[in-house]
Amino acid sequence: MADGERRQRAIAEAMALDLSSADFLAREFEIWDLLRSELPVARTSRVPTLDVPMNAWVLTRYDDIADVLRRPEDFSSQVGIYPVRPWIPQAIDPPAHTAYRRILNPEFTAEQMAKLEPYLEQYASELVDRMLVNDPFDFIADFADPFPTVIFCELVGFPLADHPRIMDWKNVLMHATDGHPRGRAAAREKGRQLGIEIAADAELTLEQSFRIRAAVGLEIYAYLQGLIEERRRQPADDLVTKLLTARYDGERPLTQEEIEDTLFLLFMAGLDTVASVLGLVVKGFAEDPAKRREFVALMEDPGRVADAIEELVRYHAIVTMPRRATRDLEIRGERIATHEIVACPSPAANRDPEQFACPHELHFDRSPNRHLGFGIGPHRCLGINLARRELRIGLQAFHRRCPDYRLDPSRKPELFGGMKGVGSLWLVRA
Amino acid sequence: MRVHVDPSRCQGHNRCVLLAPGLFETDDQGFAREANQGLVPPELEAQARRAAANCPELAILLDEGP
Numbered sequence: 001m002a003d004g005e006r007r008q009r010a011i012a013e014a015m016a017l018d019l020s021s022a023d024f025l026a027r028e029f030e031i032w033d034l035l036r037s038e039l040p041v042a043r044t045s046r047v048p049t050l051d052v053p054m055n056a057w058v059l060t061r062y063d064d065i066a067d068v069l070r071r072p073e074d075f076s077s078q079v080g081i082y083p084v085r086p087w088i089p090q091a092i093d094p095p096a097h098t099a100y101r102r103i104l105n106p107e108f109t110a111e112q113m114a115k116l117e118p119y120l121e122q123y124a125s126e127l128v129d130r131m132l133v134n135d136p137f138d139f140i141a142d143f144a145d146p147f148p149t150v151i152f153c154e155l156v157g158f159p160l161a162d163h164p165r166i167m168d169w170k171n172v173l174m175h176a177t178d179g180h181p182r183g184r185a186a187a188r189e190k191g192r193q194l195g196i197e198i199a200a201d202a203e204l205t206l207e208q209s210f211r212i213r214a215a216v217g218l219e220i221y222a223y224l225q226g227l228i229e230e231r232r233r234q235p236a237d238d239l240v241t242k243l244l245t246a247r248y249d250g251e252r253p254l255t256q257e258e259i260e261d262t263l264f265l266l267f268m269a270g271l272d273t274v275a276s277v278l279g280l281v282v283k284g285f286a287e288d289p290a291k292r293r294e295f296v297a298l299m300e301d302p303g304r305v306a307d308a309i310e311e312l313v314r315y316h317a318i319v320t321m322p323r324r325a326t327r328d329l330e331i332r333g334e335r336i337a338t339h340e341i342v343a344c345p346s347p348a349a350n351r352d353p354e355q356f357a358c359p360h361e362l363h364f365d366r367s368p369n370r371h372l373g374f375g376i377g378p379h380r381c382l383g384i385n386l387a388r389r390e391l392r393i394g395l396q397a398f399h400r401r402c403p404d405y406r407l408d409p410s411r412k413p414e415l416f417g418g419m420k421g422v423g424s425l426w427l428v429r430a
Numbered sequence: 431m432r433v434h435v436d437p438s439r440c441q442g443h444n445r446c447v448l449l450a451p452g453l454f455e456t457d458d459q460g461f462a463r464e465a466n467q468g469l470v471p472p473e474l475e476a477q478a479r480r481a482a483a484n485c486p487e488l489a490i491l492l493d494e495g496p
Contacts, residue, residue: 066486102459109460110444306448368483376486380441385460 007038014042017058019320019345020178020417029360032348036060041334047322047341056341057334062352062372064331065344068323070377072097075323077379079341084217087265088258094378100262103246103254104382107239113385120151120389124397132401132429136408139425140279143398148274148390155386156266157231157238162223169223170271172216176209180416181423187212220267224260239266270383273318274390276421280316281395283425284362286407291362296403298364299396308364309391314371315362317346318420321375346372347420404430431470432493433478435462439489449484450477462489 013031018024024031035042040061047056059065068075072093078086086092089100106112124147131142145167153163168186175183191198191212198204204212227240235241243259254262285292298304321344325336336342349372351359356366374381381387407413408426416423433453435446442460446453452474455465470478482490 070487105442105459109456109458110447111456310445367480370484370486370488372486374443374486376441378441380443380486384442385444 006034010034010038010042014039014058015045017042017044018046018417019420022179022415025179025415025417025420028347029351032060032345032351036348036352040064041331044343047343054341056343057331057336058343058345059331060345060348060352062349062355065346065349065372066376068331068342068344069321069372069375069379072378074326074329075342076326077323079322079324084214084221085257085261085264087268088261089382090265090269090379097378099249100258101378101382103243103248104262107242108382108385110385113389116151116155116386117389117393120393121397123147123151124393125401128397128401136411136426136428139282139398139427140275140422141424143394144275144278144282144422144425147278147394149271151386151390152266152270155239156263156270157227157236157240158267165223166267166271169216169220170268173213173220174268174272174419175416176213177204178416178418179414179423180421181414183416183423190216217264220264221260224263224267225256228256228259228263239263269381272419272421273381273383274387274394276318276419277313277316277387277391278394279422279425280318280420281312281391282398282427283407283413283422284316286405286425286427289404289406289430292399292403294364295395296399299392299399304365305392305396306388307366307369309388309395310369310371310373311362311364311366312391313373313387314350314356314366314369317350317371317373319373319375320345320347320418321379346375402429406430431472431475431478431495432468433464433470433482434468434491434493435464436489436491437461437463439487441487441489443486445484445486446481446490450474450481453478454481468493 014035040059042058044056044058047054059068076093077091078093089097092100127143127147131137149167150163153160158166171180171183172187172190176187187204187209188198191208194212194215196208196211231240231244243254243262246254248254295308298308323342323344325338325340325342327338329336353359374384405427408428411426413425414423440461444456444460444462446462447456453465453470454462456462478492482492
């Protein structure tokens with residue numbers, strides 16, 4: 001293809017970029033590669049992951065994305081897309097962000113997370129035992145979804161009995177229109193309850209999905225208020241209780257709204273991410289038995305499995321992080337106007353050949369591997385040590401009992417995009 | 431050889447602690463700092479280089495020494 005033609009194609013791909021479409025998910029890395037080489041600072045017609053139709057920018061080079069994420073004073077996390085109030089600390093900039101993180105960081109250190117190890121091991125192997133009673137089995141419904149979310153509910157203090165309701169809320173809020181089967185169904189059900197007319201074969205409009213998500217947002221806040229009230233009366237050994245006694249900057253207690261907005265963020269970030277990566281990893285292993293065997297052979301070696309988990313997080317990165325320009329500025333000569341959104345897809349950064357040799361190959365001992373799967377800069381994933389541990393223990397527990405499997409030929413995996421993941425993954429034991 | 435973690439750059443990814451647990455430790459916020467005044471015994475020099483190369487924030491300084 002002539003250079004001019006490739007560039008024209010890049011411009012068209014960028015303008016039409018829709019991270020949730022089946023077409024994009026089928027060609028994702030081809031599109032990122034094209035943009036990275038032809039149009040590393042690309043204009044697009046709607047904000048990726050937020051699905052808002054307005055001019056935005058999308059970056060694809062590792063260096064550009066890392067640079068934007070390290071400059072919160074120029075690229076704010078206050079992107080203004082939250083159905084009720086901005087989430088703390090994700091949508092807050094320094095210096096307030098730093099003060100909130102000082103409260104949360106100590107609860108998620110490697111030392112704190114190591115205490116969960118026996119419980120994680122036990123729960124993972126229980127789930128695997130139950131899942132493998134059936135063949136074929138759905139790895140998402142029976143393992144990837146419940147494993148991290150139940151752990152997280154316990155850590156934060158959400159009663160286990162509320163788990164199904166919590167998953168429904170999360171699915172509506174995060175996955176109403178991204179191809180997630182349960183998100184789509186739950187959002188439509190909520191829409192009907194609200195009296196919104198939705199044709200059976202039509203997708204939700206932007207306005208409908210925003211109304212539905214706002215209504216669910218308010219329900220979640222009401223739920224959190226109840227939980228906070230309960231812990232005020234009766235403290236427990238959980239994060240809700242810790243937030244009630246925390247001091248902002250060591251001076252004042254958190255306000256009711258600050259506690260709610262923090263719990264809201266934990267709710268969204270903690271319920272989805274590890275499930276998504278587990279789903280993508282196992283789907284990849286089902287399709288590539290040689291890689292799976294390579295992983296199974298090294299997974300009991302503590303040093304090697306830690307590197308392998310980092311590589312899997314690089315390879316199967318799921319998050320695209322939006323930032324808002326706080327002033328007129330330039331990236332590679334392109335003029336970004338104040339308030340324009342710049343999208344930073346970690347899947348694109350993590351496949352940049354300038355940063356990673358053979359980026360489209362899994363190398364379990366890759367070094368250096370400065371991947372952006374957990375983000376970079378001040379907003380680096382708070383749950384990084386929990387996520388690593390859950391991924392390792394989850395993958396070990398599953399592969400110890402079931403080292404050989406393949407996709408169920410009669411049921412294709414259902415993928416969703418934006419915040420990427422797998423909605424269902426039917427496997428048969430080989 | 432000596433290592434030093436630049437506290438203004440470290441964001442607490444904890445990669446160094448995983449790759450070279452004898453050379454780095456974390457504080458109660460999960461941020462890394464060098465252990466043992468940053469002194470690297472000869473047998474851990476490869477680990478020190480690996481930790482520096484894998485820090486996403488490029489926060490680890492290596493001083494190869496005389």
